[in-house]
Amino acid sequence: MSDHAFLTRSAAVASIGTAVFLLVLKGWAAWTTGSTAMLGSLADTALDLVASLATLLGVWIAAQPADDKHRFGHGKAEAIAALFQIVLISISAIGIASRAIEQFFTASRVQGAEGGIVVSAIAIVVTLALVGWQRHVIRRTGSLAIHTDSVHYQSDLLLNVAVIVALALELYAGFKGADALFGLLIAGWLAWGAWGASQAVLDQLMDHEWPAEKKQRFLEVLAQNPDITGVHDLRTRTSGNKDFVQFHVWVDARMTVREAHKVMDAIEDRLHAVxxxxxxxxxxxxxxxxxxxxxxxxxxxxxxxVTLD
Known part of the structure; x- marks a missing residue:
């Protein structure tokens, strides 16, 4: 197993373990408190578990080598897994918002808020540990699926803080409706996170060109070869953790095929070094x-x- 595959798989497994633990903990808290904010947090954690399972499947498929039917590899499996997560996050946001609106009209009160506060504090500590590991894996691999999963868990940190604030306002400040209000805020936050994460996913699925800075760096490296006098029809894309590029170069028309082939090999070697x-x-x-x-x-x-160091 490659280092990339091991790291992405370990992050996905850690995410699943975290989701299972928090699901049990928040299930108990939602049952005992009747809090909409806690219910929203529970629903989000349940979707975390499903999304993490999809992430594990996605990074496993993406790690498979290219074959006769997938000559460019399986990298887009990560983007598909990330898209699945985005759909789940959006559904969760709609459900939480509906429950919060219902609570506004029924004026239901939260019971046993202290337990919910403790559970949310534990969830923050556990989630911080997971996000720390995910960030390490993302720095090493650039995995889109793990990045999307991490964005979701980072939003969970704020979500758990919001639950604590909502329960504290209900319990200690007597602020009626605080729980429902924060439930709506949580729903809005989840929807915003889903929208932001969808941009990178759609860019990859639609074979979006590299960022301008990366393309410029590529051309600067390419310009180091003295045997080419021009470059045109440059096309770039990314699939999973792998980049693809194709382009035309001008060479001396008097070159033999063998000489041109050696020039192309030299260009590839120079580019692969960077x-x-x-x-x-x-x-x-x-x-x-x-x-x-x-x-x-x-x-x-x-x-x-540009002369490279």
Whole structure:
């Protein structure tokens, strides 16, 4: 098993274990207090468990090597798992908001708030430990599925703080409706988090181009090869933890096929030194030849060659 696969799998398993523990704890608290905010936290944790199972499946599939039917690998399984989580988060937000609105009209009160406060405090400590490990894994792997899972658990930290505040206001300040109000705020926070996480997922599923800074760095490295005089029709995308790029380069028209092949190998070696997991497809053209029209036919090789340290 690769280091990437081991780390992502360990983060997914840790997430599942955390969700199971918190599900039992919050189930008891929601039952004894009748709190909408706690019920929202419980529903969120239940969805955490389902989402974490989907994450584990997603990172397992994404770690499988390329095969005859998936020549570009299985990296998008992570994005699909992340999209599944986003759908669950959205459903959770709608359910919590509906319950909070209902509580406003029925004016129900929270019972046994002290126990709910203790449970939420324990949940904060456990979740902090999990998020710390997830951040370590994300730094090492760049996993989209683990990142989306971590975003959800980070929102759980605020969610648990909100539950404590809501219960404390009901219990100690006599603020009627605080629980329902915070239930609505929690629902809004979950919906906002789902919207934010969806952007990165959709970018990957739609083969969005790399960020401008990354593309510029790529071109600066590419410009170090003295045997090419131009680059056009650059296309980039990311799938899971793997990047893909294809482009056309201008070379001396008098080069033999063997010489051009050596130049392409040298370009790949230079790029892999900076972008080790990059899959590269290069199309050599005689200098000045452009078959593409529009922006794709424009030479984008930096005019000033940057010397790498």
């Amino acid at each position: 972008f080790p997991d990059l899959e590269i497809l290069i199309h050599p053209d005689p200098e000045g030849l452009v078959d593409e029209v529009g922006p794709a036919g424009k030479d984008i090789l930096p005019p000033i060659r």
